[in-house]
Amino acid sequence: MKSEKIRVAFKYDKPASYYDPANISFAPEYDFLENIYSTLLEYSPEGELVGSLAESFEWVGSEARFRIRPDLRTIDGRRIDAHDVETSLKRLFIVGGNTHGDLKDVVCPDKKLTKLSDNCPGMEVRDSGKTFVFKLKEKKVFLFPMLTSIDFAIIPADSLDRDSLKIKDYRNTSGPYFISKDSPEGGIELSANPAHFHYSKSIPQEVLFVPSGKVDPMESLELFSKNKADFITTIDSIPPDVMIDYAKKHPGEASLHATHALDTFLLIFTAKGLRNFSERERFAIGRTYRELFLKDCLKKPGYEAAEQIFPAFGGGALSEEQLSGIRAKMLAADIGGIKEKSFRAWNVNFTGSLDTIEAEFEKIFPAATLQKIRKIPGRVDYAAEKLAEPDFYLMRTDMGFQEDINLLSYYLGIDFFSLEKAKVKPWLRGYIANPNKNERLLMLRELHFNTLSGAAIIPLAKTPYTALARKPWEFNMSKYHANDPVWRIFQP
Numbered sequence: 001m002k003s004e005k006i007r008v009a010f011k012y013d014k015p016a017s018y019y020d021p022a023n024i025s026f027a028p029e030y031d032f033l034e035n036i037y038s039t040l041l042e043y044s045p046e047g048e049l050v051g052s053l054a055e056s057f058e059w060v061g062s063e064a065r066f067r068i069r070p071d072l073r074t075i076d077g078r079r080i081d082a083h084d085v086e087t088s089l090k091r092l093f094i095v096g097g098n099t100h101g102d103l104k105d106v107v108c109p110d111k112k113l114t115k116l117s118d119n120c121p122g123m124e125v126r127d128s129g130k131t132f133v134f135k136l137k138e139k140k141v142f143l144f145p146m147l148t149s150i151d152f153a154i155i156p157a158d159s160l161d162r163d164s165l166k167i168k169d170y171r172n173t174s175g176p177y178f179i180s181k182d183s184p185e186g187g188i189e190l191s192a193n194p195a196h197f198h199y200s201k202s203i204p205q206e207v208l209f210v211p212s213g214k215v216d217p218m219e220s221l222e223l224f225s226k227n228k229a230d231f232i233t234t235i236d237s238i239p240p241d242v243m244i245d246y247a248k249k250h251p252g253e254a255s256l257h258a259t260h261a262l263d264t265f266l267l268i269f270t271a272k273g274l275r276n277f278s279e280r281e282r283f284a285i286g287r288t289y290r291e292l293f294l295k296d297c298l299k300k301p302g303y304e305a306a307e308q309i310f311p312a313f314g315g316g317a318l319s320e321e322q323l324s325g326i327r328a329k330m331l332a333a334d335i336g337g338i339k340e341k342s343f344r345a346w347n348v349n350f351t352g353s354l355d356t357i358e359a360e361f362e363k364i365f366p367a368a369t370l371q372k373i374r375k376i377p378g379r380v381d382y383a384a385e386k387l388a389e390p391d392f393y394l395m396r397t398d399m400g401f402q403e404d405i406n407l408l409s410y411y412l413g414i415d416f417f418s419l420e421k422a423k424v425k426p427w428l429r430g431y432i433a434n435p436n437k438n439e440r441l442l443m444l445r446e447l448h449f450n451t452l453s454g455a456a457i458i459p460l461a462k463t464p465y466t467a468l469a470r471k472p473w474e475f476n477m478s479k480y481h482a483n484d485p486v487w488r489i490f491q492p
């Protein structure tokens with residue numbers, strides 16, 4: 001039986017005002033925003049770079065030109081054009097803090113913007129708002145892919161408070177959906193905008209967010225099984241093996257979506273952990289946890305052991321010789337001398353049967369403290385939040401990129417790679433500025449190798465991202481990206 005409404009089991013219980021493209025730390029924030037805003041460019045389900053708000057885009061010398069779709073309007077009929085693009089990007093540059101790529105450093109590197117009327121020499125509106133242009137000194141190979149990130153969402157200028165620069169109107173948006181009913185408890189309702197280029201009668205016409213998983217990480221599946229939710233997202237807490245098993249047992253009820261094995265489980269030492277433990281000790285701790293983790297998860301469908309951060313088919317993948325050297329270091333490390341050493345770890349977003357794993361880990365390291373804290377080291381003010389800095393953390397995260405500058409920028413902005421903080425921005429600037437792909441990949445592989453060979457990160461396992469939709473809803477979502485555009489769900 002067809003329905004125009006889809007109920008989304010969602011990990012957050014926040015009002016609309018909580019969400020802002022300028023401040024994205026976790027996947028649910030990204031998921032929500034990509035349904036109410038559009039970017040200049042996007043990726044198709046097949047992984048191809050295509051126009052979004054821009055109906056066409058091209059390099060003309062060192063100028064990047066975007067022809068804005070002529071008929072795009074908000075639900076109340078306000079036209080969206082190149083002026084909205086300029087305002088949105090200026091606003092982002094002024095507010096700062098976005099996590100997926102530093103566009104300002106590309107287009108306005110030496111200009112401090114403090115208000116929307118300030119001029120950014122690298123941006124220009126032409127043809128009475130029909131064309132938006134980045135005027136650069138040289139062609140930037142990463143610019144077009146960078147612009148697909150929802151950090152660079154186009155917010156209609158009238159939906160912004162020009163003084164505070166906060167979003168004041170979530171009804172008039174640039175995306176396939178707008179907020180038709182807000183909720184302080186997170187039960188937000190979206191409605192489709194028929195004027196949007198992604199609109200069709202086969203997509204959900206109404207979307208209801210059902211907050212779940214705050215107490216019980218398996219709550220979304222319970223809601224789904226009791227017909228209280230129709231869609232469990234790829235970024236839910238439910239382990240992939242549970243989602244795969246449920247779809248197999250309920251073929252008449254559930255459609256399964258699975259990406260490639262992009263969801264990577266990692267043990268990551270913080271700056272504090274790198275100081276407090278030697279390389280050998282880090283390998284010993286990581287090896288112990290990895291063995292416990294793999295012993296548990298490899299029995300389940302969807303999991304496979306991971307030896308590196310980037311996928312083997314990716315541009316940053318290591319050679320077999322490099323991996324052999326890392327394996328040898330890990331095998332040579334033992335826990336002698338550190339069993340009684342005190343240290344603290346955070347479980348950021350691991351779920352499943354980890355209580356058993358962590359209990360076994362704490363038997364081996366009785367002075368260790370493992371806490372479930374949904375904070376990301378590197379983006380935490382420990383003093384202000386009265387939190388003790390961990391020595392390492394456990395995080396599931398998306399590693400499905402070859403040269404994804406948005407994800408690379410995000411990870412360089414937290415305690416992740418083995419670069420010292422002072423060297424992060426110069427490394428990233430050098431990487432972006434280098435037009436030679438082979439040279440960039442050498443930089444990426446070197447960073448990858450140094451991170452793993454120095455035991456700054458211990459890869460554990462990888463799985464696909466999985467999602468469930470209640471039939472007759474079907475998926476047309478990408479296998480190359482871990483996101484949840486509701487407008488890529490349809491009824492045949």
